[in-house]
Amino acid sequence: MSFKILEKEEMAAGVWKMVIDASDVAKAAKAGQFVIVRAYDDSERIPLTIADIDREKGTIMMSVQALGKGTKQITKMEVGESLADFVGPLGTPADVKKIGTVILVGGGVGIAPIYPQIQAYKDAGNRVVTVIGARNESLLMMEKEFEAASDEHYVTTDDGSKGRHGFVTEVVKELLDKQNAGEYEGERIGRVVVIGPPILMKVATDMMKDYPDVEIIVSINAMMVDGTGMCGGCRVVVDGEVKFACVDGPEFDGRLVDFDTVMNRLMIYRKDEADASQKYDE
Ligand code: FES
Incomplete structure (x- = not known):
């Protein structure tokens, strides 16, 4: 090989x-x-x-x-x-099944990892809406691929340099509000999947409180260290139980994830990573 x-x-x-x-x-x-x-x-x-x-x-x-x-x-x-x-x-494959309409949200470095889910959800008979966003245009990627593969597609940037000015979550909220008002024309939106920075996944999950009958799935992929289930680096509390993102995930029901523990641990990693990277550059 x-x-x-x-x-x-x-x-x-x-x-x-x-x-x-x-x-x-x-x-x-x-x-x-x-x-x-x-x-x-x-x-x-x-x-x-x-x-x-x-x-x-x-x-x-x-x-x-x-x-x-x-x-x-x-x-x-x-x-x-x-x-x-x-x-x-x-890791465990995404739990892909027939839902109706699925909104796939990719934020920043989460854009590429969510891409293969478009085809997977389509193959399972779903209508797929994608919403990708980044801080600015230079951090956006794969727009053409997403547009070609999706039934409906949106782009946002925090600074308005490309697509809509604002956050990916605002687009999701609009679509779900439309659905609640009976104005959404596609099949029923039954699931939102978010891959991106933990803060984005937390904000998206909090927002979903207003839409209790729509599932929210998040991917804790950034937590993984060795990916073997041995180092314990990707521990995440889900529904009060300790899980390993690399073995039990990386996808979990967002409503069950304790995001505060995820974000605290990531802050420690970022510092270690910055130290190691600086040494490598020296
Ligand atoms: Fe080490 Fe999951 S990445 S246990």
Whole structure:
């Protein structure tokens, strides 16, 4: 198995698309799962959510944000080079079924990981609305792909540099309010799936209090460290019970997730990551 890098492109500032030759992983992978990647034998293990699967070509696309040492090593590799390790698929696949209309929301680095769910939900007979957003235009990615794959598609930026000025949650709220007023023309919106920074997932989940009969699913993918169920780094309290995002998730019912523990832990990671990244750059 070569795990050769077949394509590499900067999709948004600091976020790279990489397509890897990994036919066994591609055969088995499902939307919502992730892989563990190491650039070199002595590199750290990096869990990355699968952004696209091409079963025929035997390739996996992932998006890599160059943040820490391990991710920077990966994004500095070139087309034609091979990764030392590419293990997967890991984690529980997204619980995709026939719902009616599903709104898929991708915020910032959550945009790429939510992409494979479009096809998965469509294959299950759903109408798919996508809402993607970022702080500004330079952080947006895959707009054309989303537009082509979705039944209805919206783009937002916090600063108004592209698409609608505002947050992804505002679009979701509008659509759900329309539905409540009997003015939504598609099939009933029964589920909202959000992948993005924990604060976005928390705000989206809080907003869903007004729509108790619509499901909200979130992906705690940013919490994962080694992705093996061994390090405990991705512990998350769900419905009062400790779960591991890498084994029990990464997707959970947003209403059951204790977001405060998620955000506190991530703040600790960010600091460690910034320290490691600075050392790598020095
Ligand atoms: Fe280490 Fe889940 S990432 S236990």
